[in-house]
Amino acid sequence: MGADRQSETSEAVEERAPDDVFGLLGSEARVDILRALGSRPDDEFSFSELFDAVAIDDSGNFNYHLEKLRGVFVRKTDGYGLTHAGKSVVGAMYAGTYTANAAIEPISADWDCLLCGGEMLIHYEDERVRFRCEDCEEGASFPFPPGNLDEFDRDELPRAFARWYHQSFRKLFNGFCGVCSGRVERELLHPPESIEEGRGPSEVAFECTRCGSFGVITGGSLVTMHPIVEGFLAEHGFDVSARHPSQIWAELDDHEAFYDGHEQPAFGVRFAVDDEQVVATVTADGFVEDVRREPRAD
Numbered sequence: 001m002g003a004d005r006q007s008e009t010s011e012a013v014e015e016r017a018p019d020d021v022f023g024l025l026g027s028e029a030r031v032d033i034l035r036a037l038g039s040r041p042d043d044e045f046s047f048s049e050l051f052d053a054v055a056i057d058d059s060g061n062f063n064y065h066l067e068k069l070r071g072v073f074v075r076k077t078d079g080y081g082l083t084h085a086g087k088s089v090v091g092a093m094y095a096g097t098y099t100a101n102a103a104i105e106p107i108s109a110d111w112d113c114l115l116c117g118g119e120m121l122i123h124y125e126d127e128r129v130r131f132r133c134e135d136c137e138e139g140a141s142f143p144f145p146p147g148n149l150d151e152f153d154r155d156e157l158p159r160a161f162a163r164w165y166h167q168s169f170r171k172l173f174n175g176f177c178g179v180c181s182g183r184v185e186r187e188l189l190h191p192p193e194s195i196e197e198g199r200g201p202s203e204v205a206f207e208c209t210r211c212g213s214f215g216v217i218t219g220g221s222l223v224t225m226h227p228i229v230e231g232f233l234a235e236h237g238f239d240v241s242a243r244h245p246s247q248i249w250a251e252l253d254d255h256e257a258f259y260d261g262h263e264q265p266a267f268g269v270r271f272a273v274d275d276e277q278v279v280a281t282v283t284a285d286g287f288v289e290d291v292r293r294e295p296r297a298d
């Protein structure tokens, strides 16, 4: 049964070699065509509309390049539009813009370090956002597209970074690679015993089965992606998509990670506000299960 489904999938997907596909982009005219289609990515262009939008005078030459893109980056139905891969290429052009100048002066995160109480600052360097404690230098980092930096005023950036973090890890939480949208596998990195050994928080690692892209998130942050936990926090006035999760824990009445009594090594996470708490298990294979809201225990 499994083997049958496998072969059906293989037949349905026509694979082309990456150098074949990317070789198609080695032409200014073709990049112009994609950029023009990307100016209205969900619309179709007629042939003459598209021809007018691109700086090529000779319609035979234009048609030659358009035909090269067809089937890979451009689809033709009634008119011309971008395929999923075509939209990704246009997205990558925007995301990578201004790479050379992408740096900012550190921004105050208005947030004290959970470990030492030091001041957390937000840095941006090497295409990554870093929330970093000025004293103990611990913190979190994650990629953010450099082309997005000047879409926001400086005072909007902390929230934009947090929202980006949230949507990137939610994609992983839901099982898709942030780079290629392939399927991801996951596992709990630190065994629960690490709490007793003082090794710090649990971590769940995600790896894409297709492109090999890799990401790590603490169990406590992962749990905040679960709809029941997100709802619990929202009802108590905390928007998990607007701030880094550990910034929110710092403001709860109580938060802890603990050894979970499941048969498999598992991590428990508990957040408490007022007279209510939410408890969740991070399983050995990195999933969030057994999430429940209940009266506060302590």
Ligand SMILES: [Zn+2]
Binding pocket: 113, 114, 115, 116, 117, 118, 133, 134, 135, 136, 137, 138
């Ligand atoms: Zn610190």
Ligand SMILES: [Zn+2]
Binding pocket: 177, 178, 179, 180, 181, 182, 208, 209, 210, 211, 212, 213
């Ligand atoms: Zn991938």
